[in-house]
Amino acid sequence: MLQLNYLRDHREAVIQRLKHRFFLTAEEDVDRILAFDRKRRQLQLDLDTTQARSNALSKEIGQRMKEGNQEAAESARRETAELKQRAREWGEELATTEKALYDVLVTLPNLPHASVPAGRTAEENEVVLQHGTLPDLPETALPHWDLVKQYDRKTGPIVDFELGTKITGAGFPVYKGKGARIQRALVNFFLDEAQRAGYVEIQPPLVINRDSGFGTGQLPDKDGQMYHIPEEDFFLIPTAEVPITNLYRDVILASADLPVKHVGYTPCFRREAGSWGAHVRGLNRLHQFDKVEIVQVCQPEHSYAVLEEMSQYVQGLLRKLELPYRVLRLCGGDMGFTAALTYDMEVYSAAQKRWLEVSSISNFETYQANRLKLRYKVEGKTQLLHTLNGSALALPRVLAAILENNQTSEGILLPKILQPYAGFEKID
RNA sequence: AGAGGGAUGGCAGAGUGGUCGAUUGCGGCGGUCUUGAAAACCGUUGGCUGUAAAAGGUCCGGGGGUUCGAAUCCCUCUCCCUCUGCCA
Numbered sequence: 001m002l003q004l005n006y007l008r009d010h011r012e013a014v015i016q017r018l019k020h021r022f023f024l025t026a027e028e029d030v031d032r033i034l035a036f037d038r039k040r041r042q043l044q045l046d047l048d049t050t051q052a053r054s055n056a057l058s059k060e061i062g063q064r065m066k067e068g069n070q071e072a073a074e075s076a077r078r079e080t081a082e083l084k085q086r087a088r089e090w091g092e093e094l095a096t097t098e099k100a101l102y103d104v105l106v107t108l109p110n111l112p113h114a115s116v117p118a119g120r121t122a123e124e125n126e127v128v129l130q131h132g133t134l135p136d137l138p139e140t141a142l143p144h145w146d147l148v149k150q151y152d153r154k155t156g157p158i159v160d161f162e163l164g165t166k167i168t169g170a171g172f173p174v175y176k177g178k179g180a181r182i183q184r185a186l187v188n189f190f191l192d193e194a195q196r197a198g199y200v201e202i203q204p205p206l207v208i209n210r211d212s213g214f215g216t217g218q219l220p221d222k223d224g225q226m227y228h229i230p231e232e233d234f235f236l237i238p239t240a241e242v243p244i245t246n247l248y249r250d251v252i253l254a255s256a257d258l259p260v261k262h263v264g265y266t267p268c269f270r271r272e273a274g275s276w277g278a279h280v281r282g283l284n285r286l287h288q289f290d291k292v293e294i295v296q297v298c299q300p301e302h303s304y305a306v307l308e309e310m311s312q313y314v315q316g317l318l319r320k321l322e323l324p325y326r327v328l329r330l331c332g333g334d335m336g337f338t339a340a341l342t343y344d345m346e347v348y349s350a351a352q353k354r355w356l357e358v359s360s361i362s363n364f365e366t367y368q369a370n371r372l373k374l375r376y377k378v379e380g381k382t383q384l385l386h387t388l389n390g391s392a393l394a395l396p397r398v399l400a401a402i403l404e405n406n407q408t409s410e411g412i413l414l415p416k417i418l419q420p421y422a423g424f425e426k427i428d
Numbered sequence: 429a430g431a432g433g434g435a436u437g438g439c440a441g442a443g444u445g446g447u448c449g450a451u452u453g454c455g456g457c458g459g460u461c462u463u464g465a466a467a468a469c470c471g472u473u474g475g476c477u478g479u480a481a482a483a484g485g486u487c488c489g490g491g492g493g494u495u496c497g498a499a500u501c502c503c504u505c506u507c508c509c510u511c512u513g514c515c516a
Contacts (some may be wrong), residue, residue, distance in 0.1 A: 043475075055485090058497040062446040073496085080496045135473040252438095253476085254456095373475095382475080 001370045003384070004101075005357065007033060011119040011176045013218050017111040021332030028103050036101035041405050043097060047090040056085045106220060110367040112332045113304075114340040119331030126331065128343070131315070132324030135405045143351045144400040145282030147407060152177050159283065159399075160425065171272070171287035178427050182414070183290060183400075185421035186395050187265050190292035190317065194392060195312055199263035199294055204243030205235045206266055212246040215372045217338035217364075227269050236269035240293035241389045248297055249372040252382060259298035259306060263392070264384070266291065282394035290395040296388045297374065301387035304341075307363045310390045311343050314359050319394060320417045323401050324348040326355065340365045343390075347397065351404035356397040361390030 007014055011030060018026035018388025057076045064073035117126045142150065148159040157163075164172040165279030175183050191201060212233055213219035218226060227236040236245055244264050253260070268291050294313070298306050311327065318325045330342040345359035366384040369375070375382045406413045419425050 041478085044485080047476080051486090052484055054496085059447065061496050065446090077496045084496080 001106055002111065003148075003366060003370055004033075004037060004105065012013050014111060019028070020107065020116065020118060020306060020318045021112050023109055026108075026190055029108060033101055033104050033108075036097055036104070038392040040094065040097045040101060043090055045085060047094055049085050050087045054080055054087060055256040057083070067212045069107060081273060091275065092297060099408045104342040109337045110340050110364065112335060113365075114359070115329065116335065116341055117329060117331040119332035121331075122334050124331040125334055125344070128327040128329050130324075131319065132322075134324050137350050137404075137407070141351045141404070141407060142396070143282065144153075144349070144403040147351075147382060148179065151412060152179075153428060158182075161282070168301055169287075171285070173283070173286065178422070178424065179399075181424070182399060182418070183395055183424050185414075185423075186393075186398065186419050187290060187292060189418060189421050190392055193317060193320075194263035194292065194294060197261075199261045202240075202244050202262050202264040204237075204240060204246070204247070204264055204266065206237050206243075207271075208237055208242050208246070209234055212249070215249045216242045216368050217371065218242060224273055225269060225271055235299060237266060238265040238270050239268050239291065239391075240264040243297060244293065245297075245368060245387055245389065246372065248374045248387075251372075251374055253297070253374075253376045253385065254347065255299070255376060255378065258304065258376065258385070259296050264293055264295075266293070268394075283400040284352075286396055292392050292395075294339050294390050294392045297369075297385050299376070299378075299387070300383070300386050302364050303365060306386075306388055307341065307343070307361065310361050310388060310392075311345075314345055314361060314390060314392050318345065318347060318358075320415070321398065321402070322415045322417075323398070323405065324357075336360075336362065338362075338364050338367050340367065345391075345393075347401040349397070349401045349404050351401075357389040358393050358397045358401075358403060361388070362390045 002014070002346040007030065011034065015026045015252050018030075020342075032402055057080050061073045061076045063082075064070075064076065071338075116125060118171060119125065144159075145161070149157050154160050155177035158175065158177055160176055161170075163174040167174065167211070195201060207229070210219060210233055213223070213226070218235075218238060223235070226238050229235070243266075244262050248260065267288055268290050271288075272285060272287060277282040292311060296306050296310065315325070325347045327344065328344040332337075335342050339362040342360055344413050345361070346355035346358050347358050348354075349356050364387045366386060368387045369384040372387075374383050374387065379382075402415065402418075403412055406415070411426045413426050414422055414424070
């Protein structure tokens, strides 16, 4: 959520930056907010004045009654009746105005950082860098959804989509044998690496309440993307970002606590309503998948350095996995609602001949912190912190790329770094 | 799930209708003393809103009510604890 006082002082800049991400009603919305804000402040002033008078009278009534001066007490009491009526009216109008202001304010996305490229769609994202050579596979190379059926020759499909359909439905694959072991190897590898980089591991709940969903920005408008449990109004987490960042909801940290660095492995659940179509075969898009997520909370002046650090960290993982990758800086139109700047990491999946997003690393600046009321003390004042997070990494597409890129006539070779974690070198 | 008891400032814990945003202790911060530290002593120490700074307003789990006045009384919701039951 944008900060109202910033909006008050920087109307033009806010509108310009919102337009940068093709938020078309920017000007209209900002002006509505500012109008509500002016009204709100006037009402607040009126209400405060009335209540101050009312409070003074109440004290006086107490005094008079103690003195036994019934008459004076009664006269003061008569005056409060009128004040009370006025206060009620101001109060109701104030509440209505605040609600109206808030309803518009929460629909405004975050302001894009100055370095965010202009652009409306994914086509206009900026390729920051590309690393590694793209494998040149023979024509007979298979996409991973065919490869998984072919291996393991001994135990059957290492990722079984049909079986998952039987148990649940499309998008819930079953990992078996070496497929399951590779997943576990990846999780352990990612967690160990994060720990070495100073991230403290968290095992959060996989089910969250409405307040948590609001804190990180999934609610109110993305509730259709989460699985909902109506009996208790809970949601299955779409990412570990939600429970981990919400650990710091309503928290005031000391400077000495910063930066906060957390890592968590969780399954993630996404309804992906409306996003099925071409290019979603196999592991490319799932309703349930595993992900290791890194989260940081830091001082505003450090957050862009932290973002770069997180980007370097994730790139390090991809290099260790020997996967060709590229880094994108998302354009204004493609960025998530809550982000100020996002880097996407894509690996090259050689049989599909496609780049697959395996990580998205974002700086939310104060957008989430404002909703979370996540602050710290600096020179005696409380100030909003900055939050960041990134996948490190999402498993299915990493697995897809490993399977496709490393296929040989003798089987699929695991990257060296994973072999000790998996306990085998090759799927055959 | 049933019965009972709770929810107060970073923590502990008073406060049962009126100068209570809240006694006190611990912790934190600043100071005196000390070569330094500890101890002792003195001072200070909530959030939000508002202002140039004040003043003022608001908040004692959430919401609603009674009253001139509510942390305190009433209703309701949520959560926690104890006992009983069930269960990985």
